[in-house]
Amino acid sequence: METVKYNRIMLKLSGEALAGKRGFGIDFDIAQKISKQIKEIVKMGVQCCLVVGGGNIWRGRNGENMDRTTADYMGMMATCINALALQDSLESIGVQTRVQTAIEMKEVAEPFIRRRAMRHLEKGRVVIFAAGTGNPYFSTDTTAALRAAEIEADIILLAKNVDGVYDKDPNKYDDAKKFEELTYLDVLEKGLQVMDSTATSLCMDNEIPIMVFGLNKPENIKKAILGKITGTLVHK
Numbered sequence: 001m002e003t004v005k006y007n008r009i010m011l012k013l014s015g016e017a018l019a020g021k022r023g024f025g026i027d028f029d030i031a032q033k034i035s036k037q038i039k040e041i042v043k044m045g046v047q048c049c050l051v052v053g054g055g056n057i058w059r060g061r062n063g064e065n066m067d068r069t070t071a072d073y074m075g076m077m078a079t080c081i082n083a084l085a086l087q088d089s090l091e092s093i094g095v096q097t098r099v100q101t102a103i104e105m106k107e108v109a110e111p112f113i114r115r116r117a118m119r120h121l122e123k124g125r126v127v128i129f130a131a132g133t134g135n136p137y138f139s140t141d142t143t144a145a146l147r148a149a150e151i152e153a154d155i156i157l158l159a160k161n162v163d164g165v166y167d168k169d170p171n172k173y174d175d176a177k178k179f180e181e182l183t184y185l186d187v188l189e190k191g192l193q194v195m196d197s198t199a200t201s202l203c204m205d206n207e208i209p210i211m212v213f214g215l216n217k218p219e220n221i222k223k224a225i226l227g228k229i230t231g232t233l234v235h236k
């Protein structure tokens with residue numbers, strides 16, 4: 001029997017990951033593939049929570065001529081749409097799921113309550129945290145770091161469009177160098193685009209490791225929790 005390396009994980013998905021090759025909206029085939037991988041790791045006894053971005057629907061920076069706060073709240077609403085889509089996808093294959101939002105919308109989701117979230121995880125339910133932190137000027141990366149600290153996650157699995165952290169964009173430069181391991185200070189001092197500086201600092205302060213890996217193959221989620229994936233590990 002395969003031995004899991006992490007018992008409680010925070011899986012951070014970008015909104016773009018849900019869009020697939022479309023680049024916008026939700027590709028439900030991709031949502032199903034991700035859901036099946038989550039189902040498999042839940043069956044292995046892993047407690048799983050998720051934060052998903054909203055970039056496939058709206059990014060705050062898209063509103064160039066808008067008030068920043070309004071644009072950010074629109075982004076929070078986009079994450080709620082993605083969270084509900086993932087909840088539906090997971091429950092369609094028999095995975096009990098709860099969405100908790102930082103902005104109260106009791107008709108469609110639970111409000112975020114730490115103790116309730118932890119109880120859901122203990123019962124084997126997947127918990128999806130939506131609407132960011134509930135505050136403008138904070139990214140979903142920061143949400144993932146904050147919620148991971150609150151629910152005492154063993155690691156943040158950061159699923160990206162590339163298979164790790166590089167010194168420069170590997171899609172543009174053939175000589176881009178991939179890092180196997182980094183410290184939090186390396187990320188901050190070198191300005192590497194792992195998470196934003198607020199999220200990275202929060203992980204550093206709470207000693208939460210971050211595994212950056214590619215979601216080009218959904219089975220990489222399982223490989224990551226088994227410690228078999230060759231991504232980039234950011235830790236103390």
